Amino acid sequence: xxxxxxxxxxxxxxxxxxxxxxxxxxxxxxxxxxxxxxxxxxxxxxxxxxxxxxxxxxxxxxxxxxxxxxxxxxxxxxxxxxxxxxxxxxxxxxxxxxxxxxxxxxxxxxxxxxxxxxxxxxxxxxxxxxxxxxxxxxxxxxxxxxxxxxxxxxxxxxxxxxxxxxxxxxxxxxxxxxxxxxxxxxxxxxxxxxxxxxxxxxxxxxxxxxxxxxxxxxxxxxxxxxxxxxxxxxxxxxxxxxxxxxxxxxxxxxxxxxxxxxxxxxxxxxxxxxxxxxxxxxxxxxxxxxxxxxxxxxxxxxxxxxxxxxxxxxxxxxxxxxxxxxxxxxxxxxxxxxxxxxxxxxxxxxxxxxxxxxxxxxxxx
Amino acid sequence: xxxxxxxxxxxxxxxxxxxxxxxxxxxxxxxxxxxxxxxxxxxxxxxxxxxxxxxxxxxxxxxxxxxxxxxxxxxxxxxxxxxxxxxxxxxxxxxxxxxxxxxxxxxxxxxxxxxxxxxxxxxxxxxxxxxxxxxxxxxxxxxxxxxxxxxxxxxxxxxxxxxxxxxxxxxxxxxxxxxxxxxxxxxxxxxxxxxxxxxxxxxxxxxxxxxxxxxxxxxxxxxxxxxxxxxxxxxxxxxxxxxxxxxxxxxxxxxxxxxxxxxxxxxxxxxxxxxxxxxxxxxxxxxxxxxx
Amino acid sequence: xxxxxxxxxxxxxxxxxxxxxxxxxxxxxxxxxxxxxxxxxxxxxxxxxxxxxxxxxxxxxxxxxxxxxxxxxxxxxxxxxxxxxxxxxxxxxxxxxxxxxxxxxxxxxxxxxxxxxxxxxxxxxxxxxxxxxxxxxxxxxxxxxxxxxxxxxxxxxxxxxxxxxxxxxxxxxxxxxxxxxxxxxxxxxxxxxxxxxxxxxxxxxxxxxxxxxxxxxxxxxxxxxxxxxxxxxxxxxxxxxxxxxxxxxxxxxxxxxxxxxxx
Numbered sequence: 001x002x003x004x005x006x007x008x009x010x011x012x013x014x015x016x017x018x019x020x021x022x023x024x025x026x027x028x029x030x031x032x033x034x035x036x037x038x039x040x041x042x043x044x045x046x047x048x049x050x051x052x053x054x055x056x057x058x059x060x061x062x063x064x065x066x067x068x069x070x071x072x073x074x075x076x077x078x079x080x081x082x083x084x085x086x087x088x089x090x091x092x093x094x095x096x097x098x099x100x101x102x103x104x105x106x107x108x109x110x111x112x113x114x115x116x117x118x119x120x121x122x123x124x125x126x127x128x129x130x131x132x133x134x135x136x137x138x139x140x141x142x143x144x145x146x147x148x149x150x151x152x153x154x155x156x157x158x159x160x161x162x163x164x165x166x167x168x169x170x171x172x173x174x175x176x177x178x179x180x181x182x183x184x185x186x187x188x189x190x191x192x193x194x195x196x197x198x199x200x201x202x203x204x205x206x207x208x209x210x211x212x213x214x215x216x217x218x219x220x221x222x223x224x225x226x227x228x229x230x231x232x233x234x235x236x237x238x239x240x241x242x243x244x245x246x247x248x249x250x251x252x253x254x255x256x257x258x259x260x261x262x263x264x265x266x267x268x269x270x271x272x273x274x275x276x277x278x279x280x281x282x283x284x285x286x287x288x289x290x291x292x293x294x295x296x297x298x299x300x301x302x303x304x305x306x307x308x309x310x311x312x313x314x315x316x317x318x319x320x321x322x323x324x325x326x327x328x329x330x331x332x333x334x335x336x337x338x339x340x341x342x343x344x345x346x347x348x349x350x351x352x353x354x355x356x357x358x359x360x361x362x363x364x365x
Numbered sequence: 366x367x368x369x370x371x372x373x374x375x376x377x378x379x380x381x382x383x384x385x386x387x388x389x390x391x392x393x394x395x396x397x398x399x400x401x402x403x404x405x406x407x408x409x410x411x412x413x414x415x416x417x418x419x420x421x422x423x424x425x426x427x428x429x430x431x432x433x434x435x436x437x438x439x440x441x442x443x444x445x446x447x448x449x450x451x452x453x454x455x456x457x458x459x460x461x462x463x464x465x466x467x468x469x470x471x472x473x474x475x476x477x478x479x480x481x482x483x484x485x486x487x488x489x490x491x492x493x494x495x496x497x498x499x500x501x502x503x504x505x506x507x508x509x510x511x512x513x514x515x516x517x518x519x520x521x522x523x524x525x526x527x528x529x530x531x532x533x534x535x536x537x538x539x540x541x542x543x544x545x546x547x548x549x550x551x552x553x554x555x556x557x558x559x560x561x562x563x564x565x566x567x568x569x570x571x572x573x574x575x576x577x578x579x580x581x582x583x584x585x586x587x588x589x590x591x592x593x594x595x596x597x598x599x600x601x602x603x604x605x606x607x608x609x610x611x612x613x614x615x616x617x618x619x620x621x622x623x624x625x626x627x628x629x630x631x632x633x634x635x636x637x638x639x640x641x642x643x644x645x646x647x648x649x650x651x652x653x654x655x656x657x
Numbered sequence: 658x659x660x661x662x663x664x665x666x667x668x669x670x671x672x673x674x675x676x677x678x679x680x681x682x683x684x685x686x687x688x689x690x691x692x693x694x695x696x697x698x699x700x701x702x703x704x705x706x707x708x709x710x711x712x713x714x715x716x717x718x719x720x721x722x723x724x725x726x727x728x729x730x731x732x733x734x735x736x737x738x739x740x741x742x743x744x745x746x747x748x749x750x751x752x753x754x755x756x757x758x759x760x761x762x763x764x765x766x767x768x769x770x771x772x773x774x775x776x777x778x779x780x781x782x783x784x785x786x787x788x789x790x791x792x793x794x795x796x797x798x799x800x801x802x803x804x805x806x807x808x809x810x811x812x813x814x815x816x817x818x819x820x821x822x823x824x825x826x827x828x829x830x831x832x833x834x835x836x837x838x839x840x841x842x843x844x845x846x847x848x849x850x851x852x853x854x855x856x857x858x859x860x861x862x863x864x865x866x867x868x869x870x871x872x873x874x875x876x877x878x879x880x881x882x883x884x885x886x887x888x889x890x891x892x893x894x895x896x897x898x899x900x901x902x903x904x905x906x907x908x909x910x911x912x913x914x915x916x917x918x919x920x
Contacts, residue, residue: 132645139596139644140645147638150634267472319477320480322480324476325472325475326473326476326480329471329472333466333469336466337455340462
């Protein structure tokens with residue numbers, strides 16, 4: 001009985017996912033307006049921009065979920081790879097232009113070069129930082145990210161644009177991905193990136209490597225006893241997560257028509273951590289949900305902060321309400337304190353409470 | 366020669382600032398296993414309150430500065446103790462969640478500081494002497510460095526005396542080594558938790574006022590930028606080791622100054638590389654005990 | 658008249674989600690030495706730690722008629738329980754004097770008694786405990802527990818890894834202590850058990866498989882071999898068989914244990 005229902009459940013989930021993706025893909029052609037959530041109707045560039053941004057952050061959060069949720073590696077440097085994707089593609093597009101390639105070909109080549117760069121970078125950083133574990137691992141990754149952040153701000157060889165950031169060089173980007181009028185294409189690109197990243201994440205989780213790191217997260221020894229060194233598997237996961245983050249970063253560069261050093265800062269990684277925890281550590285769709293909730297909240301709270309309704313409040317209400325990060329940070333604290341599974345964990349914790357109850361009842365009998 | 370002296374003493378001054386943050390971080394981590402991301406906020410609040418006190422008293426006298434420093438230390442201690450009591454304690458022994466809560470507090474508090482005091486730096490007025498320089502072996506040292514070094518030395522001395530000669534100091538030292546055995550002796554170690562947070566917060570709050578002297582301004586991000594270096598110092602020195610924090614503070618700051626001067630302003634990168642190197646060669650840090 | 662100072666019922670303990678104590682029930686009378694025995698890894702240390710709340714536990718633990726299974730460790734100890742942990746767990750960075758000072762719980766600790774019992778420690782008061790020999794470290798660990806006037810001592814493998822001469826000293830110190838305070842003792846050394854134990858509780862696979870007078874067990878070579886595996890391990894399966902039978906009788910025999918003790 002359980003087998004059939006499990007298969008049916010899987011079928012329902014797949015169907016629902018396809019429907020959801022289909023709906024998301026149709027959104028630019030519809031005129032859905034959710035006041036208070038969207039800035040305007042769903043076909044407007046403003047709304048599409050926000051949604052595409054949220055989906056890229058969701059893809060990034062998924063890659064972070066591989067590290068933190070699946071493998072239990074608390075990294076404070078994941079922003080490095082996102083920035084590597086964004087800056088990498090930006091710099092390559094600007095400086096790499098072989099004559100013999102058609103414009104579209106140069107674009108694809110730039111993407112491939114950036115991916116190779118991301119693989120090398122994440123494998124290198126992972127190989128070094130995974131030699132330590134726990135808090136020390138967090139610190140080394142933080143240090144590498146900080147180094148990256150310092151580097152892009154320094155503007156070496158005038159390549160990264162320093163504090164001002166790096167605008168996208170549109171000459172080698174296909175026209176379909178340039179300009180406000182093409183936002184719906186960028187939206188579809190972001191959706192595609194999210195779907196691909198989701199599928200890769202799913203595949204990694206179900207793979208043998210995924211099972212091994214998940215086991216090693218709970219108990220290092222158990223894996224070693226089986227003759228597997230967790231180091232190698234962790235490194236693979238770290239590199240995959242890094243490349244996925246870089247892909248999200250490339251989408252970010254195209255969507256925002258540029259990149260600023262903000263995405264390389266430790267604070268950016270921290271907001272990623274907030275997203276994953278908010279959505280629910282260990283849940284794939286928790287990461288997606290967390291990213292979308294976080295981005296929309298951030299966006300709407302910023303709008304709220306600038307509104308006249310807030311400006312006319314007394315100081316004691318106006319000051320906290322005019323700071324989106326204050327509200328998000330407070331929300332995050334409340335989730336950690338009172339909702340350990342995050343948003344995605346609510347059904348599970350309700351179920352667990354019920355199951356515990358039945359177990360206790362059985363024991364009493 | 367004079368350049369080297371200048372770099373050494375200014376490095377010592379910056380190291381003093383790092384130490385004021387790192388000492389608390391290290392004690393807190395050593396005793397409780399919590400990496401406190403909110404520590405920068407203790408410092409920032411101390412700096413702002415110090416400035417608020419200073420501008421209400423007559424600006425720019427030594428008395429005012431002294432009052433600011435005391436106010437900064439007290440508010441830092443109170444903020445830290447409240448953090449421990451309301452946010453850390455309910456998550457007893459759940460270290461990841463404890464770290465997450467401090468991350469949330471850091472984000473929220475910095476945003477709140479921006480809301481209250483704005484995003485622009487606020488320039489502070491200090492006693493005239495601090496703006497002058499003193500010549501040592503041909504190097505013209507800004508006088509504020511001496512104040513920082515003196516204060517950090519006093520804080521170090523005070524913490525050492527406290528740890529060595531009081532009952533709570535004894536409990537903290539024992540707890541850093543083996544917390545569960547301390548409770549098995551019938552001691553409520555949680556009180557020591559609040560205490561180390563308060564001590565760390567006081568040092569950070571004092572550090573905030575001194576940081577405003579060092580940089581000449583206060584801003585909502587003054588703590589966050591120091592915190593990263595304090596983390597690096599704490600890890601290089603060995604998590605949980607006060608002596609390690611003191612030594613590493615000086616090493617890191619001096620390295621930073623020298624790299625900035627001789628290696629085309631690469632001080633930050635040099636520090637990060639030093640951290641990576643230390644962790645890979647000696648993961649427990651210079652003076653840390655082996656990983657538990 | 659003697660009654661039980663400590664009762665343990667259906668105690669389960671776990672470390673990092675892994676169950677290490679499964680359903681342990683036994684009593685510790687308010688006089689003499691009760692030895693908690695069993696082969697390596699059956700959960701003796703974990704049982705002691707569960708009683709103290711040092712690891713996650715469920716079940717019922719009653720001390721002097723008061724439930725202590727929900728109390729934090731420091732409160733339990735403050736009720737009058739002294740603990741000598743396995744591997745001593747002295748604070749190696751602290752001096753001997755500081756180790757003892759930290760352990761002082763009473764307003765009037767038994768300083769003179771300790772100084773008399775362990776004259777070595779008086780001389781080494783200013784020495785870092787980490788630099789002491791294993792035997793001396795064990796003295797510090799014992800002294801920490803004996804410093805206060807306790808109603809019960811939990812002593813976990815006090816002779817482990819010590820030279821034979823020191824084993825004798827430790828056993829004598831415990832014998833002295835046992836005149837005034839009941840002790841729950843985990844011990845591997847049969848000779849020490851013979852010297853000290855009045856009653857024994859034997860664990861296997863995280864459960865109680867035997868309770869009774871010490872002589873009952875110690876005079877029966879077969880039983881020793883079977884339960885403690887001291888003379889090689891002839892029969893895993895037979896011990897498993899007996900375990901289920903014995904444990905059920907032990908769990909059911911609340912009153913009978915009391916009778917045994919009062920005899």
